[in-house]
Amino acid sequence: xxxxxxxxxxxxxxxxxxxxxxxxxxxxxxxxxxxxxxxxxxxxxxxxxxxxxxxxxxxxxxxxxxxxxxxxxxxxxxxxxxxxxxxxxxxxxxxxxxxxxxxxxxxxxxxxxxxxxxxxxxxxxxxxxxxxxxxxxxxxxxxxxxxxxxxxxxxxxxxxxxxxxxxxxxxxxxxxxxxxxxxxxxxxxxxxxxxxxxxxxxxxxxxxxxxxxxxxxxxxxxxxxxxxxxxxxxxxxxxxxxxxxxxxxxxxxxxx
Numbered sequence: 102x103x104x105x106x107x108x109x110x111x112x113x114x115x116x117x118x119x120x121x122x123x124x125x126x127x128x129x130x131x132x133x134x135x136x137x138x139x140x141x142x143x144x145x146x147x148x149x150x151x152x153x154x155x156x157x158x159x160x161x162x163x164x165x166x167x168x169x170x171x172x173x174x175x176x177x178x179x180x181x182x183x184x185x186x187x188x189x190x191x192x193x194x195x196x197x198x199x200x201x202x203x204x205x206x207x208x209x210x211x212x213x214x215x216x217x218x219x220x221x222x223x224x225x226x227x228x229x230x231x232x233x234x235x236x237x238x239x240x241x242x243x244x245x246x247x248x249x250x251x252x253x254x255x256x257x258x259x260x261x262x263x264x265x266x267x268x269x270x271x272x273x274x275x276x277x278x279x280x281x282x283x284x285x286x287x288x289x290x291x292x293x294x295x296x297x298x299x300x301x302x303x304x305x306x307x308x309x310x311x312x313x314x315x316x317x318x319x320x321x322x323x324x325x326x327x328x329x330x331x332x333x334x335x336x337x338x339x340x341x342x343x344x345x346x347x348x349x350x351x352x353x354x355x356x357x
C-alpha cells in the first residue's frame with residue numbers, strides 16, 4: 102500500500118530501522134513515495150547506498166589523512182565524512198568499490214589501531230524523516246493527552262487575546278494611582294538589577310553623586326521613589342503618548 106502525496110505511509114517503517122544493522126539488512130527503498138530512502142529509487146545522483154562505516158579510527162584522524170590511506174590501498178572513495186568522537190563514513194561509486202574497501206580495511210592496522218569496517222545504511226532524507234517521526238509521535242499520543250491538547254486549542258480559539266492588552270497592558274487600571282504605582286514598581290525593579298550589576302563589575306570608587314545619594318552605598322539602602330520618579334501625564338484620557346523624544350534638559354532646566 103502506497104501513501105498519497107503529502108502524507109506518511111503508515112506501512113513504511115524504514116525510518117524506524119535506520120539506526121539498526123548494516124546494508125545487509127537494508128533492502129531497496131520501499132514503494133512508498135515518502136520513504137526516507139525514496140531519493141535512491143528516484144534516480145538522484147547519490148552514492149549513499151554504497152557507503153561503509155569505519156570504527157576504532159584514531160581520534161585525531163583528519164579527512165586528508167583518511168583519503169591518503171585509501172589512496173595507498175588503491176581504493177576510490179567518492180566522499181569521506183568523519184564524525185567528531187564518532188565513526189568515519191566513506192561513500193563509493195559502486196557496490197564493487199564498496200565491497201573491495203570493506204575487504205581491505207576491515208582488520209587493517211592503522212596508527213596502532215585495528216580498524217572495524219562494515220557496510221552502512223544510506224543517510225535518510227531529513228525532511229521525510231522528521232515528518233515520519235512527528236506522525237508517529239502524534240499516533241502514539243495517549244487519548245487523554247490528545248483530548249487535553251484539543252481542549253486547550255479549542256479554548257484558545259474561543260478566547261482570543263485582546264489586542265489592547267498587548268498594546269497597553271495597564272489600560273484596565275485607573276491612571277492615578279494604580280498605573281503610576283505599577284510603573285514605579287517596574288522602574289525600581291530594573292534600577293535594583295542595574296545597581297546589582299554595577300556592584301559586580303565595578304571594582305573602583307563610585308562617583309560622588311552615587312555615594313552622596315546612597316545609591317551605591319556600601320549599605321543596602323532600599324530604593325525609593327526619589328531615585329526614579331515617574332512623571333505624571335497632564336492628560337489622563339485618550340491618546341497621550343508623546344510624538345517626540347525627550348532627550349534631556351538644556352542649561353535652563355527645560356526638557357529638549
